[in-house]
Amino acid sequence: MHSSKRVLFLDLVLSLFRLNGLLIAEGDAMTEQLGLTSARWKVIGAIALSTAGLTVPGIARVLGQSRQAVQRITDAMVQDGVLAYMPNPKHKRSVLVTLTDEGMRIYNILREVQDPWAIENTEDIPSEELETTLRLVHRLIKKFDK
Amino acid sequence: MHSSKRVLFLDLVLSLFRLNGLLIAEGDAMTEQLGLTSARWKVIGAIALSTAGLTVPGIARVLGQSRQAVQRITDAMVQDGVLAYMPNPKHKRSVLVTLTDEGMRIYNILREVQDPWAIENTEDIPSEELETTLRLVHRLIKKFDK
DNA sequence: GAGGCAATGACAGCATGCTGACATTAGCCA
DNA sequence: TGGCTAATGTCAGCATGCTGTCATTGCCTC
Numbered sequence: 032m033h034s035s036k037r038v039l040f041l042d043l044v045l046s047l048f049r050l051n052g053l054l055i056a057e058g059d060a061m062t063e064q065l066g067l068t069s070a071r072w073k074v075i076g077a078i079a080l081s082t083a084g085l086t087v088p089g090i091a092r093v094l095g096q097s098r099q100a101v102q103r104i105t106d107a108m109v110q111d112g113v114l115a116y117m118p119n120p121k122h123k124r125s126v127l128v129t130l131t132d133e134g135m136r137i138y139n140i141l142r143e144v145q146d147p148w149a150i151e152n153t154e155d156i157p158s159e160e161l162e163t164t165l166r167l168v169h170r171l172i173k174k175f176d177k
Numbered sequence: 178m179h180s181s182k183r184v185l186f187l188d189l190v191l192s193l194f195r196l197n198g199l200l201i202a203e204g205d206a207m208t209e210q211l212g213l214t215s216a217r218w219k220v221i222g223a224i225a226l227s228t229a230g231l232t233v234p235g236i237a238r239v240l241g242q243s244r245q246a247v248q249r250i251t252d253a254m255v256q257d258g259v260l261a262y263m264p265n266p267k268h269k270r271s272v273l274v275t276l277t278d279e280g281m282r283i284y285n286i287l288r289e290v291q292d293p294w295a296i297e298n299t300e301d302i303p304s305e306e307l308e309t310t311l312r313l314v315h316r317l318i319k320k321f322d323k
Numbered sequence: 324g325a326g327g328c329a330a331t332g333a334c335a336g337c338a339t340g341c342t343g344a345c346a347t348t349a350g351c352c353a
Numbered sequence: 354t355g356g357c358t359a360a361t362g363t364c365a366g367c368a369t370g371c372t373g374t375c376a377t378t379g380c381c382t383c
Contacts, residue, residue: 037295039307044200044295046314048219049241051197052370053321054190059371070339073194088361095195098361100340124348125361149183149190152320156313161185164310167302168192174298175199198340205341216369234331246370248332270378271331 061144065137066111072141074104075113075130079138084127086119095176113137207290211283212257218287220250221259221276225284230273232265241322259283 058069067075077093078085087105091098105128108114113134116126130138153161204215213221223239224231233251237244251274254260259280262272276284299307 036299036302036304036307037292039304039311040295040299041291043307043311043314045219045222046311046318047193047197047200050314050318050321051193052241053318054193055370057321068338073191076191086361095198096339097341099342099363102362103339122349122361145187146183149186152317153182153186156182156316158182158185160309160313161182161189163306164313165185165189165192167306167310168189168196170302171298172192172196172199175196175203201340214368232331242369243371244331245333245372249369268331268379 057148061148062141065140065144067137067141070104071108071113074101074108075134075138075141078114078128078130078134084117084119084129086122086125086127088125090128095172108134203294207294208287211286211290213283213287216250217254217259220247220254221280221284221287224260224274224276224280230263230265230275232268232271232273234271236274241318254280 055069058072062068062072073094074090077090081089081093085093087102088098090105091101094101105114109116112131115129115131115134117129119125119127201215204218208214208218219240220236223236227235227239231239233248234244236251237247240247251260255262258277261275261277261280263275265271265273
């Protein structure tokens with residue numbers, strides 16, 4: 032029945048708006064002691080997970096955000112000594128964003144908070160449900176990201 | 178295995194951030210011709226769904242946002258003639274927010290865009306997956322909302 | 324009825340997203 | 354090689370979240 036899926040979907044969309052706000056609050060609380068915010072948490076995570084090195088527009092593509100928004104965050108984090116801009120052998124103007132020693136230290140501490148948080152919040156959730164949800168979310172992302 | 182659920186969950190969280198941005202963009206595109214934005218879409222939806230009438234803090238509680246953020250939106254929408262503040266018999270200062278005739282007209286047109294959008298985007302998704310996802314999202318909301 | 328605590332309105336400041344615009348550089352194709 | 358188009362840096366403006374603060378009103382309890 033279309034109508035019931037329609038209602039389910041609209042409920043899901045509103046719930047996702049709500050959950051997004053709560054997750055940002057969680058991220059802010061978790062990273063507060065480290066001098067981070069949820070926005071910087073996302074950026075530092077993207078850089079830490081990249082193997083080859085990322086430029087500012089590259090981070091923006093990974094996070095699905097505008098390059099201008101990411102640029103503002105990275106500029107602030109470079110100012111704070113967490114990130115550094117390194118010459119990019121492949122591009123004269125578009126520098127690579129890297130973690131400083133301080134940035135790596137923070138990322139390591141971050142994981143000590145983040146990992147238990149992730150484990151704790153999935154204790155009572157079966158893997159199959161997580162997988163179904165993740166698959167559906169990825170499908171929706173692919174659908175809307177054109 | 179904890180570790181695999183941990184990774185699934187962190188992947189899910191990042192994906193939800195991404196999807197949230199895409200959904201806001203969808204909402205903006207869908208409501209653009211109506212002179213709305215995704216933020217106003219949420220507010221008008223909350224009011225339209227309420228039977229008893231809502232105050233500004235009441236809308237904020239429904240949406241899980243700060244009352245100040247909602248107040249700014251409703252003030253602008255009253256300015257635009259979409260919403261109106263009505264006396265609240267139960268409270269001298271906290272007025273009720275209602276749809277004007279123009280607001281109801283817009284909400285009806287909105288549904289003509291929103292419903293096909295919801296149906297179209299769930300065509301290839303089984304109901305069971307939608308239900309599983311919605312249930313999981315609600316569980317996470319309950320977990321984080323204290 | 325009086326007092327105290329919670330809820331609300333109002334204003335301010337800030338963080339984080341977005342878009343637009345413009346100059347410069349890279350990269351590709353004729 | 355020359356030139357066109359896309360990608361990038363940069364600055365600006367704006368929308369939408371948040372928090373903090375303070376005065377006022379509601380409500381509950383004593």
